[in-house]
Amino acid sequence: MKQRSIQLLTSTGILLLLLTWVHLFVLQQEEGANSTLIFWEFQVPRLLSALLAGAGLSLSGLLMQNLFQNPMAGPYVLGINSGASLLISLLILGAAPTFLNELSYVSAAMTGAFLAASFMFVVSKRVQNIQSLLVIGLMFASFTGAIESVLQSFAAPEQVKQLFIWNMGSLQQMSAAQAPWLGTIIVFGIATTLFLVKGLNAMVLGDAHAIQLGIKVRQLKIVILFVTALLAGSITAYCGPIAFVGLAIPNLARALLKTQDHLLLILFSVFAGSCFLVAIDVLILLLDPWLSIPVNVLTAVIGAPYVAYLMLRQR
């Protein structure tokens, strides 16, 4: 059992290295005068976006599934992205341009994500089943969408366009200068989560059970909300909303590893999440000569049927 987990982790790691190599050195070979510039400013940040967003989103999905005690939870379906999106819109459409520096962007997205996650968490205490919660998540998303539309009608066309582009989700927007910021946040998120393993394991059977095992459940939940907002918010700020990764990958992790040991689940989710997004981007690069596909289209094409399958299996 243990051996199988280790085998899976190593093979995912090797796959990740392979995909990284293909992504960076096989599919994006550049020649000519500014090939170095293109490599460092476009290709490397693009790869890092995929690696970091994949790892961070699937980890935040795993945390949310633990928090809501439901495998169908995730940052996208529960409207966490929408919260981030709303605050980013407020910033793009409302704030003075000089205020638009790195940190205000990221902190706005994280604040939005944290508020949305807290709201959904409070709501989750009052509804009985996940279906209702998912519907409320959808409602929340369309509500924030409506507010964004109202804001847009007052905004200049360039601002609306900027927001529209951001809302499409992309792995190619992050600059080389931004990469260390996102990298630091994601690594911090992963490291913090590793210290929560014991609590996360005990939470699997519910609050009362975890309390009985000596876990400070309320404290743990606040930390989970905070880390989730940190991960999902920062990724949403840099890459826009990216769907399905957070929901699909942790489910895949449990299905393959057949364990609730969160140390293994965290490690696998981080590796597999990165693998998934890098693989999607490799596919985009491969298809590039014929058609150019936005990243969210591909994650949906692969992720949505898998999530639908999980939903059906749940019944």
Next chain:
Amino acid sequence: MISIQQAQVGYQTTLIDIAQLALPAGQIYALIGRNGSGKSTLLQTLIGQLPLRAGSISFGAFSLTELQRNAALRATQVSYVASMFTGVEALTLRAYVSLGRVPHLGAFGRLQASDLQFVAEVLHALNLSDLAQKDTRKLSDGERQLASLARAIVQDTPLMVLDEPASFLDYFNRDLLIDQLQLWVQQKTERTAVFSSHDIDLCLQKGIPMLVLHQQKLTLLAKPTKQEVMALLSQNS
């Protein structure tokens, strides 16, 4: 040794009023009472989930209020077997039982070789070794109840509280449960187990001391007879 002084137990109103009661360690106690008499409420109080309305309870070195304040400490002192747990995806029986070791583990929740061996021994004693890799969702209700007991045993606390632990067990497994509990309280000094039950005949047959809930009172019968128990229970209006 559990000693209870002037304790009033209940949520909004006092359901049980215990003037004074001492339960010596090294014993298992059966909590007997009619439906709605407050058995679960008393058990919830014992495990620190429900504060006392008045009075005090002490468990050997610690008081109930101390344990309520410190969850980590409480988890090393009191273990609890709920009447039911539902399975969880990808959680095996062995992993579930191992969760009982959580209060004794570091932040990363790693099990040491000694922990693993302990878990294996308990599984063996409860005839669960063959089911160790089985998904908790696929276990029968009785198997889950035994697994819950195993989890509480590996938690290794002075007090174990069990809420109707035998309700889904067959005749042989009920026997096994009582035997294992009796063995458990004697393995180490200062161990006590309290379990609620409706199976008066089995408890009488095994000679288990009874705590009888009747008319908002708790009476300890160290060597109960059927007549005594029935007399107390039938006092209820």
Next chain:
Amino acid sequence: MYNPATFQMFRSLISFFGLVFFFLLLSCSDQKTAEHSKKENLCQHSQYLRIYNYQKGYKVEILDPDQQRKLHVFQIQKPYARIAVLSATHVGMLSALGQQEKICAISNAKYLLDPRVKRLLQLKRIVDLQTELGFSAEKLLQRKAQVVVYSGFGNESQQLKRLPAHMLKIANFEWREKTPLARAEWVLLFGALCGQFAEAQQLFEEIQANYIRIQKEVQQNNHSNQLPILLSGNLYGDQWIAPAGQSFEAHLYKDAGLAYLFSKEEGTGSVFKSLAEILRKGPAVCIWLNPGLPSRKAILKQYPKAQFFPFFKKPIYCYTSNTNKYWEQAAVHPDWLLSDLSRIASGQTKKLHFYALLK
């Protein structure tokens, strides 16, 4: 064997066939006149607009660019006095003819240029229907519009379908034309609608003459084979969107003496390119046109990595010296557009109608 019921049935059958026959005759005669007038199509350039002299007025045919069938066929016997136009381009065409008074409703007042239309809007003689896609059929009815001209995007919108049959609905496919002159020729449609057809013809002749003159000048001045390489469009999310090789824009670039980067791409609409391809082809680019933003700062704000585009240091031009003017007048004045682009090609930054060099 006389039966009144059978007789009744016979009578209705005969009248039915009579009716069918009548309609057949009618449609035949209609087709004949259509074939007859085909020889006198008054539009020389347009692919989707045909205007014929018909009795005392005009007969107009509009073709659907996607299905190559006739979408509208209608006659204009009397000039219309109340026209609703749902695009700035249409406002520009009516303004070019001096027919602003005929407008009864427009789609979005925010992007207006023409001072007379603005004045009429203030006087409430023109109503603003807000947006092009979500315009209100009810307001159009209240304004007693006789004609609605809208930009043709595939199917008719639900609001358009709700308009009554007596209201003339015209899809304008000016933006799908392959050449700038064909696009400008749609001014004839507005001329016919307003009873200003001769004036519209005269205006178009002037525009055409101007266009051809500039085009010839460009050809005469270009002695070398080394035309400046032009990149158009901007990054939109992960995709670079630019005019396709057979679009009227590509046509303009060619006529202006520019070597358009995507001139060999099929299609009349847009091409979608990956960033990787743009970066690969980027070093050859001499001029970046139409990023859709008014300054280099705005480009960087939208996409900070634009600073690393090989062509970011090259001259960047956009129609943003007066965006509303561009949307309103560029379609009807391809001569001005061509003049701008030929100046841009030869590195002149002054005397541009629409364009500005971005700082």
